[in-house]
Amino acid sequence: MSSTLEFDGKDVDAAILTACKELGVKKEKLKYDVISYGSTGIFGLVGVKKARIKVFYRNNEKLQATSGDVGDEREKNGAEVEIENDVVTVKDEEEKDDGFSDVTPDFEEAMEGFKGYTFDDPPGILGKKALQRIIDLITTDAMITVNEKEDELLFNITGGNTAVLIGRRGKTLEAIQYIIEKIINKHHKDRIRIQIDVGEYLKIKQNNLVELAQRMAEKAVKKNKPFSIGKLNSYDRRIIHIALKNNKQVKTMSVGKNYYRRLVIFPKK
Structure with missing residues (x-):
């Protein structure tokens, strides 16, 4: 069996830091999946959400869960937690946080005061x-x-x-x-x-995404397992899909139904 703990933070890095501190694990050895990348909302005022990660444990390693606000009741009570093998976990499930799910203003009301058009x-x-x-x-x-x-x-x-x-x-x-x-x-x-x-922000961002896609594709082929790239909007996902379109060794798929979705890179069999 395998168990998990979940950690929150203002962003993913903060959630990772909290997990490392609570579990006494170095960052490079922490195995996790990102549940939510969080969101600053609209200009940081509306729809702000925390980032959340799910940490996985090895079968041959046992730790005490020390966090009082994460995990299930057994973990809260200090029960031993098993850590699963070193894998990259990819689940085809709907993302819970799209970063804008709390933003539902009336459109015409929101546009009051916009004159000239x-x-x-x-x-x-x-x-x-x-x-x-x-x-x-x-x-x-x-x-x-x-x-x-x-x-x-x-x-x-x-x-x-x-x-x-x-x-x-x-x-x-x-x-x-x-x-x-x-x-x-x-x-x-x-x-x-x-x-x-x-x-030229978009150009720089596009180049970074293409480089990231190529690195993840190489890892997927080398390790023969799928790798996921964060929660991305449709434009960022499109860049990665196009970047790997002609790569005969991998295929790409978007996972989720909301504004932000994970993009998964699968090695072709």
Whole structure:
């Protein structure tokens, strides 16, 4: 049999640190799966969620569960916990936290005070005006250009306080993009893919994701077991799917049903 403990933190790193401290295990030896990467919500004000990890134990190693607020009752009472073998656990289950699940404002009410456009505007104009309104509330002297394709809009922001617009690990920019996508697609029949860039942030992020995908694919083939890459939004998942599309040794699959989903890389048999 195998058992697990769950640990929370403001982000995954904090949850890992807590797990290591509670269990007396070095970080490099900790075996875990990420249940939730947490979320700063919309601008860190609404829908904030903690990150949570599930720690797995080896069969040949026994530890005392010392945390008073994680695990089941046996673990809380100091029962011996078995640790399972060194495996990468991938479960096809619905993710519980999508980072925005608590954000359910009335759309028209939320848009009160946004003047200067109508929902009859073409998607590019509607998105640009709404985006300009939002970023003007965050920083000054920021300008927006729009690159329109058949089913995709790329908004590029220049000037202003780029660090504030991007936010920690890109969370603020992602929240803004989420809002603009909802505004545009709520009032247009055909779904339009939205991307918002600040400087060359998206290019750098894409390169990092491609490198990560290639590393994980190599590990999946070498160890002959699936590896998962965090909770990703649809744009990040698409980058990885495309990056590994021509790799004959692996296949990719998104797991989950909410805004954020894990992407799993499987070695082909």
